[in-house]
Amino acid sequence: MGVSIPSTPIRSVERDSLDSCIDPTPQISQQIGEAPGPGPVQPVAAPAQSLLGEPVSELAEPLSARLFRMVPASRQSPSHGTTSRRLRPPLHCRWLSTPPCGCQTGGMYLNGLPVTADQLKTLALTNYGHFTSFVAHHREVRGLSLHLQRLVRDCRTVFDADLDENQVRELIAKALAGHDEDVVVRVTVFDPDLEMGHPARPAAPSILITARAAPTGLAKPLRLQSAAYARELPRVKHVGLFGALHHRRAAQVAGFDDVLLTTANGLITEIATSNIGLIDSEGRLVWPQADVLPGTTMRLLSQARDEEVLTRPISLAELPDYIGAIATNAAVGVRAVTTVDDTVWQIQHDIVDTLRTEYESIPLERV
The missing domain is CATH 3.30.470.10 (Aminotransferase class 4, branched-chain amino acid transferase, N-terminal domain)
Structure with a gap:
């Protein structure tokens, strides 16, 4: 139809x-x-x-x-010494x-x-x-x-x-x-x-x-708290955001910036409204092999890379084996991730800057 x-x-x-x-x-x-x-x-x-x-x-x-x-x-x-009232809009x-x-x-x-x-x-x-x-x-x-x-x-x-x-x-x-x-x-x-x-x-x-x-300027690095949760129809960018936002709120109440979603057995999937990529010890970009939203920024960045881009299962327990992480979405592009629970990476990383530059060099399309 x-x-x-x-x-x-x-x-x-x-x-x-x-x-x-x-x-x-x-x-x-x-x-x-x-x-x-x-x-x-x-x-x-x-x-x-x-x-x-x-x-x-x-x-x-x-x-x-x-x-x-x-x-x-x-x-x-x-x-x-007088008291006044004034209009206070939102x-x-x-x-x-x-x-x-x-x-x-x-x-x-x-x-x-x-x-x-x-x-x-x-x-x-x-x-x-x-x-x-x-x-x-x-x-x-x-x-x-x-x-x-x-x-x-x-x-x-x-x-x-x-x-x-x-x-x-x-x-x-x-x-x-x-x-x-x-x-x-x-x-x-x-x-x-x-x-x-x-x-x-x-x-x-x-x-x-x-x-x-x-948004203007470089977005600050993200500190993530993990939570076991799967979005409904994860490959669809649908308007049903309650679960993801509920877990984001819980992460922020706990002092983090956002939530990193995982399966029940601790396999990494995605951030509430972003994809996550890990950087291995050889400097390669690795996406979690999971049922996630195929983000446009993630896809564009993978296409722009001259080097091999990997996809494989990644567990929370394996995070210390990686040297860095990024979050990607269309609103902010490539954003550094410095913390997931107790795993901490350095704030400034040359590979993260390279990934950001590669993404920003992708040609624009005229509407």
């Missing part, structure tokens, strides 16, 4: 998920002055348009009118259109149009779908073909439907229009009409595209 992305009617434009931006508190505080208590907020939203440049009519009140709320912030003024935000704070960091688009809260209800409450993420550098992406192939392959597995790769590529290109900065793009495939009680009904997958600012 082929999938034709519908042109979704737009009833309202809602605010996107919270993401980093400039705190608009000072600007809004000046507008409301020394308010005696909570009151309604009336932010002015810029006229919304679809990715095709068409105006979106019948706009509902933006979510900002509900999310930007008055919160008491009692403060003693040293000069006047510290992070990203908008579909220009918000009161002037943030313009992208938006969320469903099949090429600004998405509504109602259209996201199934994704939020049923949480059934799949996705891929990548960094776009001025509308160029490393490994774009692999990401598109993943979406097509996973759509067949998750929905038993064929995804139009060219149409997805076109929607990505339109979503990136006007983005000169580096952004992390996430393409999520889900069916807004899917019912929890009847998931076997013929699906009509839709394409949700979001963008956020890409």
